[in-house]
Every structure is written in structure tokens, then in C-alpha cells.
Amino acid sequence: MDERWLQKQVRNCLRHYGYDDEMMPLGKDEWRDLCAHIAAAKEKHRDADMYELVHDAVYRFITSA
Template sequence: MDERWLQKQVRNCLRHYGYDDDMMPLGEDDWRELCTRIAAAKERQPNADIYELVHDIVYRFITSA
């Protein structure tokens, strides 16, 4: 899965939840973790909509942080 595309999707999702790069700067480890989680979820659920997976994982990330 293209990591830059995933990062763009994550960034759009964060904006949807009211965050921007200044409010919630993500380090390289955070980006890698989010992309890994999304890719793993897509592997487990190949028929799932990638946009729903991104939103679910980003929501869990910001609510548990």
C-alpha cells in the first residue's frame, strides 16, 4: 500500500476531526504506526472500505492518545 497516499488520507481524516498539523504534529513513528495499522486492518478485512478503516484507526489513535 502506498504510504504517502495513506498519510494523505490520515491527514484528511485528522482535519475532519478538527485537527491540523500544528495542533497535532505527528512524528515519523506515529505516521509509521498508523500506516502499519491501516495496512494490517486491510489485510484482515480485504473487502472493507479503506476510507472506513482509516477513519476507524485515526479515531482510535486520537481518542487513546
């Protein structure tokens, strides 16, 4: 999975929820964790839409942060 593409999707999703890079800067560990979570979810649910997986992961990240 292309990590740059995935990070772009996560950034777009964060903007959807009203956040930007300055409001909620993510460290390398947080990026790695989010990308790993999304990749694992895709492996588990191969037919799932990436858009939904990204939104689910970002929502969980925001609500637990």
C-alpha cells in the same frame, strides 16, 4: 500500499476531526504505526473500505492519545 496516499488520507481524516498538522504533529513513529495498523486491518478485512479503515484508526489514535 502507497504510504504517501495513506498519509494524505490520515491528514484529511484528522482535519475532519478538527485537527491540523500544527495542532497535532505526528512523529515518524506515529505515522509508521498508523500506516502499519491500517495496512494490517486491510489485510485482515480485504473487502473493507479504506475510508472506513482510516477513520477507525485515526479515531482510535485520537481517543487514546
